[in-house]
Amino acid sequence: MQNFTYHTPTEVIFGKDTAVKAGEAAAKAGASKVFIVYGSERVRKSGLLDTVEDSLDKAGLVHTAFGGVKANPTLAHAEEGAVKAAEAGADLILAVGGGSVIDTAKGIAHGAANPDNALWDIWTKKVPLERSLKVAAVLTIPAAGSEMSDSAVLTNEAEGKKLGINTEFNRCVFAIMDPSLADSLPDWQLKNGIVDIMMHTLERYFIPDIKCDLTDRIAEGVLKTVRDNGRLALNDRSDYDAMAEIWWASSLSHNNLTELGRGKDFSVHKIGMALSAKYDHTHGATLSAVWASWARYLYRDAIGRFAGYARNVWGIDTADDEQAAILGINATENFFREIGMPVSLKELGLESPSDEEIRALALHATMDDTVKLSRIRPLTAADVENIYRAAL
Numbered sequence: 001m002q003n004f005t006y007h008t009p010t011e012v013i014f015g016k017d018t019a020v021k022a023g024e025a026a027a028k029a030g031a032s033k034v035f036i037v038y039g040s041e042r043v044r045k046s047g048l049l050d051t052v053e054d055s056l057d058k059a060g061l062v063h064t065a066f067g068g069v070k071a072n073p074t075l076a077h078a079e080e081g082a083v084k085a086a087e088a089g090a091d092l093i094l095a096v097g098g099g100s101v102i103d104t105a106k107g108i109a110h111g112a113a114n115p116d117n118a119l120w121d122i123w124t125k126k127v128p129l130e131r132s133l134k135v136a137a138v139l140t141i142p143a144a145g146s147e148m149s150d151s152a153v154l155t156n157e158a159e160g161k162k163l164g165i166n167t168e169f170n171r172c173v174f175a176i177m178d179p180s181l182a183d184s185l186p187d188w189q190l191k192n193g194i195v196d197i198m199m200h201t202l203e204r205y206f207i208p209d210i211k212c213d214l215t216d217r218i219a220e221g222v223l224k225t226v227r228d229n230g231r232l233a234l235n236d237r238s239d240y241d242a243m244a245e246i247w248w249a250s251s252l253s254h255n256n257l258t259e260l261g262r263g264k265d266f267s268v269h270k271i272g273m274a275l276s277a278k279y280d281h282t283h284g285a286t287l288s289a290v291w292a293s294w295a296r297y298l299y300r301d302a303i304g305r306f307a308g309y310a311r312n313v314w315g316i317d318t319a320d321d322e323q324a325a326i327l328g329i330n331a332t333e334n335f336f337r338e339i340g341m342p343v344s345l346k347e348l349g350l351e352s353p354s355d356e357e358i359r360a361l362a363l364h365a366t367m368d369d370t371v372k373l374s375r376i377r378p379l380t381a382a383d384v385e386n387i388y389r390a391a392l
Helices: 018-028 048-058 075-087 099-113 119-123 179-184 187-205 213-235 240-252 267-279 283-314 321-338 355-365 381-391
Strands: 011-014 033-038 062-066 092-097 134-139 151-156 161-166 174-177
Touching: 011 018, 011 240, 018 048, 018 092, 018 134, 018 174, 033 048, 033 075, 033 099, 048 062, 048 092, 062 075, 075 099, 075 119, 075 151, 092 099, 099 119, 099 134, 099 151, 119 151, 119 161, 151 267, 161 267, 174 240, 179 240, 187 213, 187 240, 187 267, 187 283, 213 240, 213 283, 267 283, 267 355, 267 381, 283 321, 283 381, 355 381
Parallel strands: 011 174, 033 062, 033 092, 092 134, 134 174
Antiparallel strands: 151 161
């Protein structure tokens, strides 16, 4: 087991009707002027935004709302929000939404606190991030885990690039989670969320040759919990207990708990992010479309790890490690297929991308072949091209 430091400063306020506590939590965090970030007007029509604003009013806090966040959140929208947050004198950026909204809020916080620096320069680490505003969240969908993570992702549409940034400034001071808010969530969003939660865990799990038994058991528990309760929630959207399990798993999958003693990889995320940056596909769908091809490309270099996953998560009962590994990959792919997620680039909507398009995707994923992906064995841009082609 490797050395690690574990710090999760986010206060979690979990359960039904907890959105009314937003004002109390913001005041406790020392806020006086709150800049609310949200996506579509559905959050207003549902009454949730009014509930949050009323809560802030009762706490005596000034607030301004900024909407319009879309899936695959953009740099330009975060930059616009940063200017408005700075003009409002905000000292807390409060996201009311899912992962895209929370990531945008983090971008706004960094931009508003550093008005003399371009946000993309901060994002690409050309300029060090030394200060930011506080960020908090009222979660409306389980998926990204951004409410407790140190990461955020934005798409620079002008450059056609989708990149993440990891910093302790990305940690929310509080996160309000009410699973009942997902009752009316479209099935497609829930399915993508299930995939994303599993991927956040798998990206930390498939790192060989480091013994972390407790971390493994936690990760395997998260995976089985999401799989089993995902099925229940998709069958009955009123099943609060199933949805609550998914919501909590979403946070645990991405708050670094399932990487302790081992670290993380996120090579599949980079392969998927190149697809969503170019074609604007939903994040979870890009991951389910390429994961099995990635796994089949690498499993022989970590057969024991893949075999353990197959046995402990999917109950594969065979003594042969290679056979177990293959069956575990198949079981994962079949689960994605079962819940209606794409398991190939064709199902994602890419019928016949050209060699040039495949090469461009691979160069994006590997930052022009300057970054080797995967801790199983280093993947070059040529390797990533092979994975894309296998996923066709």
